[in-house]
Amino acid sequence: MENASKALLMAASVLIGVLLMTLMAYVFYFSSDYSSKIKDNIAAKDIYQTNVKFEIYNERNDLNIHDVQTIINLVEDYNKETEPPNKISLNVTSVSLESELIEDRETTYRCKMSYNNNKKIKEIRITKNP
Secondary structure: OHHHHHHHHHHHHHHHHHHHHHHHHHHHHHHHHHHHHHHHHHHHHHHHHHHHHHHOOOOOOOEOHHHHHHHHHHHHHHHHOOOHHHOOEEEEOOOOHHHHHHHOOOOOEEEEEEEOOOOOEEEEEEEEOO
């Protein structure tokens, strides 16, 4: 009888140990999953905060020369604070800022943006409307 009670105590302690190990693995799994979701949310917020500055100009055909100058300044400011792989490329074709600003003509421009795989802006293309 004495051996049976000791065997039951040993079985119970093994069972409690297995349950504790399972609980620890469960907590570890969900805490690591939670932290990766937080990192993803922070990255998405960073991308959103970057893109929102430029999105108001995307796909517009009615930009004036002052809007173009604003976009150029925003890109230059962003690129000063950013590491090289994340910089935004600016492609301004057929735009002469100095002459356009002096003459203040009613010329309109088109802005088109392209994105990388993370949905972050990688290039802004500005062209003069015909």
